[in-house]
Amino acid sequence: MARRKQQPAPEPGALGPIARAAWQGLTIGTGRAVRGITPLADGADRGAGQPHDGLGTLLLLTGMVLGAAMWTHPAGTAGAALAGIAALAGTLIGVLAYAAPAGLLYLAVQVLRMPAGLGSPALIRQTGGAALTAAAIAGVADLAAGAGGLLGRITGAAPAALVTAWVMLPVLVLSATAGLITVTGFTLPRPQPRPVAELDDLDDDFDDGSALPPAAAAPVSPAAPAATPAPPTPAAPVHPAPAGATQARPAATAAGEQTAAVVGGWHLPPLSLLTAGDPPKKRTAAGDEIKAKLQGVLAEFKVNASVGGYRRGPAVTRYEITVGPGVKVSKITGLEQNFALVLGTPNVRILSPIPGKSAVGVEIPNSDRETVSLGDVIHAYAAWSHRSSHRLLIGLGKDIDGRPVTAVLADMPHLLVGGATGSGKSGFLNSLLTSVLTRATPDEVRLLLIDPKRVELAAYTGLPHLVTPIVTNPVKAVEALHWLVREMEQRYDALAEAGVRNIEDFNRKARAAGATPLPYLLAVVDELADLMMVAGKAAKDDDELDVEGPIVRILQLARAAGIHLVLATQRPSVDVVTGLIKANLPSRLAFAVASLPDSRVIIDAPGAEKLLGRGDGLFIPVGASTPIRLQGAWVTEKEIAAVVGHWRRQQPAPAAPARAAVQPAEAEAAPAPGPTAVPRSNVDADADRALFLQAIELVVASQFGSTSMLQRKLRIGYAKAGRLMDLMQDAGIVGPSEGSKARDVLVKPDELARIRVELDADDQANADSNVVPFPQRQQRR
Numbered sequence: 001m002a003r004r005k006q007q008p009a010p011e012p013g014a015l016g017p018i019a020r021a022a023w024q025g026l027t028i029g030t031g032r033a034v035r036g037i038t039p040l041a042d043g044a045d046r047g048a049g050q051p052h053d054g055l056g057t058l059l060l061l062t063g064m065v066l067g068a069a070m071w072t073h074p075a076g077t078a079g080a081a082l083a084g085i086a087a088l089a090g091t092l093i094g095v096l097a098y099a100a101p102a103g104l105l106y107l108a109v110q111v112l113r114m115p116a117g118l119g120s121p122a123l124i125r126q127t128g129g130a131a132l133t134a135a136a137i138a139g140v141a142d143l144a145a146g147a148g149g150l151l152g153r154i155t156g157a158a159p160a161a162l163v164t165a166w167v168m169l170p171v172l173v174l175s176a177t178a179g180l181i182t183v184t185g186f187t188l189p190r191p192q193p194r195p196v197a198e199l200d201d202l203d204d205d206f207d208d209g210s211a212l213p214p215a216a217a218a219p220v221s222p223a224a225p226a227a228t229p230a231p232p233t234p235a236a237p238v239h240p241a242p243a244g245a246t247q248a249r250p251a252a253t254a255a256g257e258q259t260a261a262v263v264g265g266w267h268l269p270p271l272s273l274l275t276a277g278d279p280p281k282k283r284t285a286a287g288d289e290i291k292a293k294l295q296g297v298l299a300e301f302k303v304n305a306s307v308g309g310y311r312r313g314p315a316v317t318r319y320e321i322t323v324g325p326g327v328k329v330s331k332i333t334g335l336e337q338n339f340a341l342v343l344g345t346p347n348v349r350i351l352s353p354i355p356g357k358s359a360v361g362v363e364i365p366n367s368d369r370e371t372v373s374l375g376d377v378i379h380a381y382a383a384w385s386h387r388s389s390h391r392l393l394i395g396l397g398k399d400i401d402g403r404p405v406t407a408v409l410a411d412m413p414h415l416l417v418g419g420a421t422g423s424g425k426s427g428f429l430n431s432l433l434t435s436v437l438t439r440a441t442p443d444e445v446r447l448l449l450i451d452p453k454r455v456e457l458a459a460y461t462g463l464p465h466l467v468t469p470i471v472t473n474p475v476k477a478v479e480a481l482h483w484l485v486r487e488m489e490q491r492y493d494a495l496a497e498a499g500v501r502n503i504e505d506f507n508r509k510a511r512a513a514g515a516t517p518l519p520y521l522l523a524v525v526d527e528l529a530d531l532m533m534v535a536g537k538a539a540k541d542d543d544e545l546d547v548e549g550p551i552v553r554i555l556q557l558a559r560a561a562g563i564h565l566v567l568a569t570q571r572p573s574v575d576v577v578t579g580l581i582k583a584n585l586p587s588r589l590a591f592a593v594a595s596l597p598d599s600r601v602i603i604d605a606p607g608a609e610k611l612l613g614r615g616d617g618l619f620i621p622v623g624a625s626t627p628i629r630l631q632g633a634w635v636t637e638k639e640i641a642a643v644v645g646h647w648r649r650q651q652p653a654p655a656a657p658a659r660a661a662v663q664p665a666e667a668e669a670a671p672a673p674g675p676t677a678v679p680r681s682n683v684d685a686d687a688d689r690a691l692f693l694q695a696i697e698l699v700v701a702s703q704f705g706s707t708s709m710l711q712r713k714l715r716i717g718y719a720k721a722g723r724l725m726d727l728m729q730d731a732g733i734v735g736p737s738e739g740s741k742a743r744d745v746l747v748k749p750d751e752l753a754r755i756r757v758e759l760d761a762d763d764q765a766n767a768d769s770n771v772v773p774f775p776q777r778q779q780r781r
């Protein structure tokens with residue numbers, strides 16, 4: 001059955017204005033009466049007329065007349081007319097004519113109840129099922145007693161003439177049963193989460209943990225704390241899920257969780273650590289009142305438009321205004337201030353049109369907002385715990401229809417988040433990071449957290465996912481960005497050497513060859529303005545403190561290398577979010593901002609200045625033209641602490657407990673050794689040093705500066721081999737990378753002994769200053 005968008009009231013033709021008015025009155029009155037005595041459907045309105053009232057009334061009248069014709073036998077002219085109708089119905093559908101009035105009356109009531117009328121999925125299903133059953137019964141009646149009317153002849157006698165009645169009868173009985181099942185199987189499918197980016201971007205880079213080699217910790221750099229010590233084995237449970245952890249979860253998710261609980265020796269946090277938020281409310285008395293007020297404003301200004309249904313989201317409710325014929329939409333949008341005045345709120349946002357509808361939307365804040373928790377979003381999305389969905393899947397929040405909004409960061413592939421103080425930016429970053437931490441092990445996703453404000457991301461200290469302790473010093477943050485560019489270049493070299501174009505293909509090959517896959521690298525910067533300030537203060541020709549350059553390079557190139565950047569700022573001005581940065585950042589998320597120009601900086605459109613704060617956001621995913629309004633997911637400090645704690649407890653124990661790990665604060669206090677010496681724990685220093693010396697010997701002895709040779713000979717992952725190569729470059733042992741070619745080796749085999757002595761001296765000096773014992777940079781690419 002074709003889906004009808006709007007069913008205009010039947011045209012009463014030449015009956016004139018009085019008849020037209022009478023007909024409209026009748027349809028609206030009928031609609032109201034039916035909606036007054038039946039349970040109200042979603043989005044329907046008891047008081048106002050609905051677009052399908054005309055059709056519903058027509059069906060109702062037809063059902064009543066047919067009922068009178070079939071079920072009563074009055075005398076007189078009316079009786080004769082009814083008898084004629086009954087005879088016609090009998091000719092057309094045989095004995096079914098007795099049941100048809102009931103079907104028509106039911107259909108009429110449903111059309112009047114449901115705002116979508118015959119286009120409602122439930123009704124399409126029921127009507128289709130009923131039609132199938134009726135056609136089959138008519139066929140049976142025709143074959144059995146010649147009582148199926150014209151319809152029965154078509155479905156019974158005619159095909160039976162070809163295949164015999166013995167074949168047709170079972171077919172008809174089965175069809176009737178199938179139709180009945182369709183009619184009674186009334187359940188609508190569960191609402192699916194709204195896929196902002198591609199939802200189930202099947203990523204088989206990291207299958208089940210069993211597919212990963214036991215020592216799967218593939219560090220992005222040797223500086224990563226989790227690099228060398230193997231993660232706990234599955235045989236030694238680190239943190240069993242709390243009792244009853246899965247009981248609070250939907251069955252599908254719980255099952256997924258069980259199968260994915262241990263991956264590559266890491267235990268994923270139980271999703272039950274994330275709890276549900278406020279239960280959603282569908283409609284409230286306040287909503288009905290606002291609707292009446294909006295209708296009042298339209299009437300006052302004599303605008304022929306009616307406020308139809310409304311949709312209550314967690315933070316705002318969207319009222320749908322259907323515009324009458326010949327009315328300019330600008331008449332409604334021009335009433336924004338009047339709506340605001342009547343409702344006593346400045347935060348009225350008008351959408352013209354509502355995407356996908358021929359109606360104008362008016363969004364009004366809810367007086368009783370609901371908090372959307374990350375738990376709500378995750379638990380509503382059954383694929384969350386499936387290992388096939390992307391590791392960088394994040395829960396964003398819920399849209400105006402209350403549907404969960406999720407997105408894959410890798411598809412974005414980078415994100416700009418802007419919003420004034422208190423708008424919910426940090427809340428969002430917490431949801432983003434917690435999302436990733438529910439699904440990705442340190443072997444799969446590594447984090448680089450840059451937090452010049454020092455407080456926002458402190459809760460993530462000590463995560464095994466961190467490539468380096470949280471960077472809080474702005475100058476070091478800039479250095480970290482430069483490091484990220486080098487990491488990206490190394491990864492590109494590795495992709496070229498392997499003859500593949502992106503990390504997904506690389507990892508597929510790596511797995512097939514039994515090598516370690518590359519982890520995704522997610523860098524989060526909160527706050528971008530603090531970094532730009534460093535660049536602002538630096539001398540013009542000081543490349544080392546350039547911020548825009550490395551950011552733009554990463555934005556342009558890093559996707560294939562599996563590196564993704566999230567830039568957050570509370571100062572969305574053009575000197576912070578420069579034209580170049582913006583042009584390369586297709587995915588944007590705006591929370592409430594102070595002014596319209598700020599909104600334009602983030603989403604290239606007005607709107608964010610009308611947002612309510614506290615997680616009320618406008619999201620433009622890559623490729624989209626209109627923003628999606630969503631209420632950002634919220635995750636409490638307690639939940640973050642639980643998830644982070646779960647990972648922290650899996651942090652491999654220090655190899656040499658006597659040597660205390662360098663804490664972020666200490667690391668920051670140490671002299672800045674340059675980008676390659678990102679401050680780190682020295683947990684794995686000894687193992688790294690031995691590996692580094694081995695690598696030097698291999699490269700110098702063979703005079704062949706190839707990263708893949710190191711991978712093979714040392715049985716290490718690409719990232720580690722690349723990092724060692726980089727350190728050798730810093731130590732003046734090999735030349736810079738030349739794409740897929742091997743690097744020049746600058747040291748001859750007979751110089752090896754001297755190099756060892758020099759490195760020992762360096763180590764000693766570094767150990768004394770409590771800084772990572774890697775050689776200082778001598779050459780720069």
Ligand SMILES: Nc1ncnc2c1ncn2[C@@H]1O[C@H](COP(=O)(O)OP(=O)(O)OP(=O)(O)O)[C@@H](O)[C@H]1O
Binds near residue numbers: 423570614
């Ligand atoms: N998604 C959300 N749901 C419910 N409440 C929220 C949400 N996001 C933020 N809030 C509320 O708003 C307050 C401020 O939010 P948040 O700290 O995230 O703002 P911010 O934009 O990061 O501000 P700042 O830049 O000053 O840190 C929070 O303490 C919380 O009470």
